Amino acid sequence: MHCSTHTLFRRGRLYHRLVLTATVLSCFAALTARAQERPAGAVLDLGIRSQKTIGLYTENGITAQFAHTKLANQRLYIGVTYVTSRLGTALNSNAIKQDNYLASVLYLFRPNWLVRPLVRLNAGYFRADYGSDLFRDLPQTSLLTSPELGVCVCPRFPLKLNVSVGYNLLTGDGVTGPGTLYPVFVQTSLTWNVLHKSTH
């Protein structure tokens, strides 16, 4: 009985989160009736990224991505990201402190649309800090490689909202890789083009 209630509660929470996300995106779209016009020069988006691993931690951090007219007509972005549980679940808790360093390549489809499908490939490095020498024999580092599928909401002003689902091709079983490296994650990032020049 307790368990059923718990499950329903969890589902209810998930539902409310989805509704909230959809509402925010709708408002965002309504406020910005037109899509972002492609800037004439280079793009350097700087911002924050929040990542939730299904079944484990929330990890937050920073992200940057760069595009140039000579790079697939500004459809292709290269980027770097750092997300950590230190700024997420492990903040003021006993959760394991772990860091993800990513380099990525992102491709945007439908560049004139307000909501643009995207695909991203990440590669990087994962490190977990178990906090005690007692566990020195357990694997604590791993390479990272993950594809992501999602959308970028690109309104008129130089703000971008990326939402995507990723899949870690390398996970850990605690013997051959760190045990807190899980397969599926959902990420949201909010960035601002710092090279944007106002036309007014």
Next chain:
Amino acid sequence: MRSLLPLLLIALLGLSCSKEPAITDDMLDSGKVFDPSLYKPELYLLSKAIPNPTPAQATRPVIIACHGYSATTFEWDEFRAYLAGRSDVYLSQVLLGGHGRSYADFKQATWRDWQAAITTEYEALVKAGYTNISLLLSSTSGPLLLELVASNYFSGRTAPRNLLLVDPIVVPSAKSLSLIGVVGPMLGYIDTNQPAAEDKVYYHFRPQETLQQLQTLLDVVRKDLEKGIALPTGTTLKVYKSKQDPVADPVSAVLIYNGVTNAAGQATDVQLIDSKLHVYTRLRLRSDVTTADQQNQTATFADIVSRVLR
């Protein structure tokens, strides 16, 4: 990743396959083979064997031994054999709720049902007057007990002396379990492909409902550990963890070490064992048991008894 792809493949196949497993009569799942504690509980449960202890018996140390997910009292039979002939300690082997009966019973049981068997025996022993009780828990029994501590079950009750966790699971080695809520309904069940000899003492088929229950329990306990769990006054905890456990990720020991403190705020005791086995204290019915495995088992049994008799 290696474990996920087969799971997804099976899930896709499962869309077109039967959701009922092919259970044979010699499997525990069949409802025709039962855990022996159901026939003769007095041989397994101290509360049934000695329901009215003398004052001397009531102060003697008692170890309540609980098994893991899909297992039975069999998991601690070797410890019973190890204790044979001793008169200074009692052993009570608990069969978790929904276990050791039939596939249908297993499928219907929640993790609360699994856990209820532990509290039922604990309360029966306390009510009978036993005062020196320790708990020995393998695999999934570990999080079942940690949840009891986190939810203050022992507050206002006689606190246990020792909590001894053998290969507790908080993080599964197969990370695909985190997706069981999505792929589980497509799978229906999982076939363990275990040896036929084990089919009489472990469920052969694992209903996806029970895997969802397991995932729910692990989520609850992981979050409890993140917040911090304080043991009752007078209770100690030790974790024995196989370094290369193929079922319960060894990082489970890290989470418990970081998340549990005794009443004085001190860290708990963790011992990493050089072993590739899950629940390395159970060797019967395993193939390729090494001398090192036997030494690990004996050393752990001796350590358990010395702690309980302390």
